[in-house]
Amino acid sequence: MGDRNSGRLAVDIGGTFTDVALDLNGQLVTTKTLTTPSRPIEGVLNGIRAVTQMAEINPDQIGTIIHGTTLASNALIERKGAKTGFITTEGFRDILEIAYERRYDQYDLMIDKPEMLVGRDHCWTVDERMDASGEVITPLDGSSLAPAIAQIIEQGIESVAVCLLHSYLNNAHERRLRDLLVAACPGVSVTLSSDVCPEIREYDRACTTIGNAYIKPLMGSYLEDLSGALTAEGLAASLFIMTSGGGMTTLDTAIKAPIRLVESGPSGGAILACQVAEQCDVDKVVAFDMGGTTAKLCLIEEFKPHRSRQFEIARAARFIKGSGLPVRIPVIEMIEIGAGGGSIARIDSLNRIAVGPDSASSDPGPVCYGKGGTLPTVTDSDLVLGYLDPDNFAEGRFQLDRDAAVKAVHDQIGTPLGFDATIAAYGISQLVDESMANAARVHAAEWGQEVAGGTLVATGGNGPLHATRIANKTDIDRIIVPRSPGVGSAIGFLGAPISYEIIRSLYCRLSSFDAKAVANLIGEMESDACAIVRAGAQDGDLVEKRVAFMRYDGQGHELEVTVPAGAITRETGEILKQNFEAMYLELFGRLVPGVDIEIINWAFVAATKTPPPESAVIPDTQRDVTASTETSIYSRQDEKMISVSTFARSDLEIGDRVEGPALITELQTTTLVESGFQAVIDSAENIIMTRIARGE
16 A cells, blocks of 8 residues: 555556556556547546556545646547637738748649638638737727627637737737637637747747637546546546646646647657666667557657657648648657557558558457457557467457457458468558658658667557567667556656746847846746746756747748856857857858847746656676467568467566567567567666567
8 A cells, every 4th residue: 555645647548548657656557448539538537447456545545647648639630629710910811821832842733731720711800910029000909809709609619719910029919809809709718829829930820829729628628527537536636737848737737728738648658768768878769659549759869859849730741841730839859650559451542551540549449359340450460460469468358359350351451462361461560560660760861860770669559569670670779668668658757847838039139139138038938937837846946948049140940049047148148149159060060150140039948857767787697588388470581470489578587588589478568579689678677679680
């Protein structure tokens, strides 16, 4: 039994499974339950009940709950948000249609534009105007809002986004419009751009504001219902919500700005991979998290994930930047593709195997689940190939139907191509592995890097099963599978800080650096960010970071330059110039003489401190272990089913060594040690797989 209120619990809702991890003073208890799409809260409660029963504790012994979910991103991608309206400055009604005034692929004559969240008939304007310094040119005419109010009421608009020109500098008109809308339409949710994205670049700011308005009623209702359901369950714990930037925030803040939750679930796997990278002292890491619906990949350098301030929703062309709707939020930079265990396989119009991005999800699920699914999936193919134990899948909650999987794969994939079920399943497996490997290569190339030579950290219910196959395709020679990888995102949540990042625009040139204005802005951001963090963490010192987004006059993109600690003075401008030039020279090899440097945006980050993990080492003395059981799996080298050793991970001890081909099974996932790899258990009980021979 744990101490009163000592437990910390994390919940991650995925498309197929809901993962739960409970930390009781260092003792980790985990479980996976099927996601309940019609009412996700049920899946959360089922997981919490299961894990508290396993830990033999009462619900009131949990003091903190950390929650991450894909509900926000799913609502945006599937267009299942609120009926939304958009209000902007007179003359700018078509800002959404105009966008960047360019095509994301100029050679594609049949280009698809991203589908807008708000149609033009739901876009309205008001008579007002601010200039680029925030001064009023045209005062707000409140009566000009009357036509919009009439349309909002008549058309049943549920949520309104307000984005006025230059409101990031002066939000007086936006706040006045909010008051008028609330008074005239009391049941309508209102989102202001000056609250969620007070930055320059009106199209990006408008899309971010609309995205927030679109999901705000749904997420607000869900989070409030979740809080009530947890209380009714006897949980009096503090509830925190994961953000896309890898930190957690309070419930109230999440309800006001749910756009920051768009990538909250996937960020957990990246956080865990960072902890594992630091634990194992590995500089260059590819975080690979493969679940039931999607696969996520993230690059990690020096124990930190790549981050971005812009994220694209629902790209029309999956791997092409600019083909989606931009939202400007702090986000861990990753690539996500529809390649999970539930991804559906089919024969396309060219008589080729195609897999995903559509998924069988948890309802009805893959054919082998026996819940009514009829379309073959990646999980079905893995079962046919022998990689999964039908009697011990997902903690043994249900038995997989191998015969049904064989029939579905054979009839729908094998027969049209003239293959038996095994070869057809191998084709599905190869295709989904190549899709993930290609995504990793593309993502790395976008950052000017390559994945070859790095280390793969594999998490998710399917990540360890596919890790060595991905490594073979990307020339990665080392793989780390941490403890309880099947619920990796939830475990990552437990190690996340309470944090909040604020970005605001204040234009200035270094030649006329206004130290007083900058000091006032940073002081306001510090006060706001620290207040949000302190709402969840009353005690302890905070980690603070200040950043200036700088560029040469006339350039279109900025470099992120750290603002030195201490008071903002004229000398601060000189230090920023030196730091900018050093960074610019390192990146581009030359400076631009005679051109002034300008600062567009400023950022302030406040976060609680997180302790570093204990170091993990591979013992010098290792032992080859012998398995007591064997199973048959398909071998790509032998082109037939072969007998391999099967090890229970719980039976392996530190220093134990397993030669591939072999399977290492645990309650929530299976690790495939392919031929040419060997696996060793390190001092932190990670599985370290190293290539000892080049596979074919």
